[in-house]
Amino acid sequence: MELPDHLSLDKLATAMAGNSMLISDAARSRITVNRAYLDGMLARGNTHYGINTGFGSLCNVRIKDDELAQLQENLVCSHACGMGDEVPQDIVRLMLLLKVHGLGRGYSGVRPEIVQRLADFYNFGITPVVYELGSLGASGDLAPLAHLCLPLFGKGEVYYKGERMNAADALAKAGLQPIKLAAKEGLALLNGTQFMSSYTSWSLIKSKQLAVWADIIGALSADAFYAKDEPFRHPLHRVRPHKGQLNTAARIHDLLSGSPIQQIPKEQVQDPYSFRCMPQVHGASNDVIDTVERVVETEINSVTDNPIVFHDEDAIMSGGNFHGQPLALHADFLAIAMAELANISERRTYLLISGQRGLPPFLAPNAGVNSGFMIAQYSAAAIVSQNKQYCTPASVDSIVSSNGQEDHVSMGANAATKLRKVVMNVQRVLAIELLTAAQALDLRRPHKTSPQLERVFAAVRDVAAYMPEDDVLHYRMAAVEQLLNTDPKFFLEP
Numbered sequence: 001m002e003l004p005d006h007l008s009l010d011k012l013a014t015a016m017a018g019n020s021m022l023i024s025d026a027a028r029s030r031i032t033v034n035r036a037y038l039d040g041m042l043a044r045g046n047t048h049y050g051i052n053t054g055f056g057s058l059c060n061v062r063i064k065d066d067e068l069a070q071l072q073e074n075l076v077c078s079h080a081c082g083m084g085d086e087v088p089q090d091i092v093r094l095m096l097l098l099k100v101h102g103l104g105r106g107y108s109g110v111r112p113e114i115v116q117r118l119a120d121f122y123n124f125g126i127t128p129v130v131y132e133l134g135s136l137g138a139s140g141d142l143a144p145l146a147h148l149c150l151p152l153f154g155k156g157e158v159y160y161k162g163e164r165m166n167a168a169d170a171l172a173k174a175g176l177q178p179i180k181l182a183a184k185e186g187l188a189l190l191n192g193t194q195f196m197s198s199y200t201s202w203s204l205i206k207s208k209q210l211a212v213w214a215d216i217i218g219a220l221s222a223d224a225f226y227a228k229d230e231p232f233r234h235p236l237h238r239v240r241p242h243k244g245q246l247n248t249a250a251r252i253h254d255l256l257s258g259s260p261i262q263q264i265p266k267e268q269v270q271d272p273y274s275f276r277c278m279p280q281v282h283g284a285s286n287d288v289i290d291t292v293e294r295v296v297e298t299e300i301n302s303v304t305d306n307p308i309v310f311h312d313e314d315a316i317m318s319g320g321n322f323h324g325q326p327l328a329l330h331a332d333f334l335a336i337a338m339a340e341l342a343n344i345s346e347r348r349t350y351l352l353i354s355g356q357r358g359l360p361p362f363l364a365p366n367a368g369v370n371s372g373f374m375i376a377q378y379s380a381a382a383i384v385s386q387n388k389q390y391c392t393p394a395s396v397d398s399i400v401s402s403n404g405q406e407d408h409v410s411m412g413a414n415a416a417t418k419l420r421k422v423v424m425n426v427q428r429v430l431a432i433e434l435l436t437a438a439q440a441l442d443l444r445r446p447h448k449t450s451p452q453l454e455r456v457f458a459a460v461r462d463v464a465a466y467m468p469e470d471d472v473l474h475y476r477m478a479a480v481e482q483l484l485n486t487d488p489k490f491f492l493e494p
Contacts, residue, residue, distance in 0.1 A: 030106025082131025324412030
């Protein structure tokens with residue numbers, strides 16, 4: 001698909017689902033005009049940071065004109081200092097997409113062929129090997145972006161056609177020639193927030209999907225637990241009209257509408273908070289998702305390298321657009337919000353196996369001989385506990401670097417990478433609750449839930465059978481976890 005001038009999160013999700021991207025004529029024109037302006041400035045002998053000077057604390061060292069190309073290649077090589085686990089390939093492809101989009105704004109001073117080659121990597125399926133650790137999230141995502149861009153001139157490693165190989169070999173197999181970097185290009189490639197943005201965007205897209213699943217699963221658990229639908233009725237939320245609360249209450253109320261279980265007289269006066277307060281808790285997380293989405297959409301459509309070449313202002317300006325503080329704070333915020341969906345989910349799982357309201361202890365038909373879902377709740381509790389550790393904010397930390405030149409950093413890369421871990425853990429906890437609720441609903445038969453929730457129940461049973469006696473639960477849990485990768489909107493249709 002052709003990259004639009006403005007990427008919304010929905011458009012980004014659509015682009016991620018495709019196998020190719022095209023640079024628009026408008027973007028190509030902006031890039032060409034901007035580079036021509038930079039070449040003109042260099043021809044006049046002006047001095048500009050990172051273009052014909054050293055980097056960081058070496059910013060006062062003037063570089064000779066005949067060493068400018070080598071300066072840029074040296075920059076990329078010296079900054080390729082990543083460590084730790086490899087970045088998942090879908091995240092690396094997202095980094096390529098966002099880097100192309102950012103350079104396509106036309107203020108980075110790069111040549112069109114550099115941007116096109118990054119698009120070629122995406123389109124040919126050449127995926128650079130990038131490492132998770134190394135970025136401070138301040139002077140751009142230097143280390144991960146260096147690994148992303150090494151293959152431009154034939155260095156580093158990539159995945160190509162399912163095989164890990166040297167970048168030079170992959171370029172040859174794909175019929176592509178290495179490109180030597182010109183003045184400013186190494187700096188433009190390394191300065192930028194595309195590593196943080198990619199992780200946060202991926203997590204945000206996933207969070208939006210899981211937030212809907214949380215409402216669906218919570219509604220199914222409510223019927224399985226014989227909870228009342230009264231807490232989801234509109235008048236309660238009309239007098240406390242947070243958007244997320246209103247939407248969650250309406251969704252759960254709609255999902256329970258038409259459920260025969262709701263017509264069964266209930267003995268309890270009120271239900272525990274994990275059922276009764278789903279609109280307030282799920283809704284608050286949804287409000288955070290909305291807030292973070294606005295920040296991320298601004299970020300992925302921004303120019304975040306340095307210096308920025310303003311051909312339309314006749315100026316080259318150094319500043320700090322590469323600083324990841326907006327992403328760092330909001331990645332931490334989203335991690336906390338998503339962890340809460342897992343926290344409350346685990347509590348519902350606990351109640352479902354607690355032997356209350358006519359359900360057998362641990363949902364085991366012959367409890368004692370069978371342990372049922374006892375240890376499934378242990379797993380959920382362990383995952384929830386791990387999330388609490390991951391939710392310690394990374395953005396409150398800063399370590400001085402580059403001889404004091406970079407004296408405040410965001411740690412946004414750490415915030416973004418642990419956010420993804422939290423989101424993946426939320427999916428696992430929700431899967432455990434969904435499987436547990438399905439077991440409880442089986443034990444309620446012949447009573448049924450609403451037509452919508454019966455479709456959810458049937459989808460679970462398509463991948464994970466009822467457990468009449470103890471069996472290896474892992475396989476059922478893993479299958480339901482995969483089920484949550486599907487679009488939940490199907491189950492919201494009447």
